[in-house]
Amino acid sequence: MKLDLIQDIEGFRSLKPEWNGLAARSFFDNPFLTFEWYEAWLEVFGDQGEVTIAAVRQEGRLIALAPLFLQRNKTLTFIGYPQNDYAGFIIDRDYPEAAALLASFVGQLKGKWKLAVFDQISEQDDSFELLSKEFQNQGLSFRVEPADKCPAMTLEDPEAARKMYYKRNITSYVNWFKKEGDFRYNIYTDRDEALSRLDDLFNQHIKRWEGTPTPSYFRNPSMTEFYRRMVEKMHPSGWIHFSSLTLDSHFLALYISLEYGNKLYFYKTCFNLDYAKKSPGQVILRYHLDYALSRGIVELDFARGDEGYKDRFANRVRQSRRLIIYPGGWRQKAAQVFYDFRYSKLVDIIYRNRYAQQLKDWVLAKRRKR
Incomplete structure (x- = not known):
């Protein structure tokens, strides 16, 4: 086996003919491992660090990739961090020894990075165990902690799924919208139309989160540009499912999902606060279910985050992982002590305290004003 180091975007682009084929043969093929996803991210955020890709070949055949990025603060991460809902090393299932x-x-690379943070590695990715063992064999000091939970709705039983998505309250909301005017579920199958609707998504998302402790990241021009590049590059392959609910000229909800490998990954969602009492964000999920069943899609993946509404529309929850490598053993031990304290029962009680929540909101508000 031979390993090549790639340190610029042009070297990355030279791998385009082989990249997605390897992703399809990997332990956990998903849209966040595609060449198009990485290219969109690098074109917008690539100046914030250094491309650091390892490409492993066996007799000329590409069998593994480490799609890494050295941030300006000398943290080694996956390319796409933190915008990717799933991430990982890309290893051909037939060549586990490449790990x-x-x-x-x-x-x-230890002399170049101060910390390596490999975040959002899905529990579906069996290469994680291989790599953890090999990091241990290398004598690296690392620890593993839970990252985000990822709810999903598997569709092996369509009737059970319909019962969850066709509940009486959802039906009453649908009927109300239909009585109020021209109510439609729209899918933007034309790339130019999808691109033209992005501003509607951005504006609605900004309004939805305005005045909250977590304002919309679409206030950042880099994020809006990233979404434009993502849609531009992934839409031609049929991977962008951009949809909306409209009532006359009003957008009730907008969803960008990624349709990939017989799964529908919900990526960015928002709804119109003026119609919040009729739950348009939940109503659109019924239409997503109908679409998925008509297309033979086997799973609705709500991706990272365990927001309450997801529990009502999911039948399983997976746990992603975060693997952190330290330059020295003492830092790993100190981090473990802090982690154990941070997630202790005592801190949990304090965190849930009403006055502690008010203090937290006050601090966040002060930061936003800076």
Whole structure:
């Protein structure tokens, strides 16, 4: 096996003919591992650090990739961090031994990074165990902690799914919208139309989160540009499912999802606060279900985050993981002590205290004013 180091976007682009084929043969193929996803991200955020990709070949055949990025603060992460809902090393299932070479590569970079944070590795990615073992063999000091929970609705039983998505309250909301005017579920199958509707998504999302402790990141021009590049590059492959609910000329809800590998990944969602009492964000999920069943889609993936509404429309929850590598053992031990305290029962009680929540909101508000 031979490992090549790629340190610029042009070198990355040279891998385009082989990239997605390897992703399809990997332990957990998903849209956040595609060449198009990475290219969109690098074109917008690539100047914030250094491309650091390891490409492993066996007799000329690409069998593994470490799609890494060295941030300006010397943190080594996956390309796409933190915008990717799933991430990981890309290893051909037929060549698990390539994990040793990738782990060695990370170890050899130790002088360049102060911390390596490999975030959002899904529990569906079996290469995680291979790499953890190889990092240990390299003598690297690391720890693993839970990242985000990822609810999903598997559709092996369509009737059970319909019972969840066709509840009486949802039906009453649908009927109300139909009585009020021209009520439609729209899918923007034309790329130019999808691109033209992005501003509607951005504006609605900004309004939805205005005045909250977590304002919309679409106030940042880099984020809106990233979404434009993502739609531009992924739509031609049929991977962008951009949809909306409209009532006459009003957008009730807008969803960008990624349709990939017989799954529908919900990526960015928002709804119209003026119609919040009629739950348009939940109503659109019924239409997504109908669409999925008509297309033979086997799963609705709500991606990272365990917001309450997801529990009502999911039948399983997966746990993603975060693997953190430290330059020295003492830092790993100190981080573990802090983590154990942060997630202790005592801190949980304090965190849920009403006055503690008010203090937290006050601090966040002060930060936003800076």
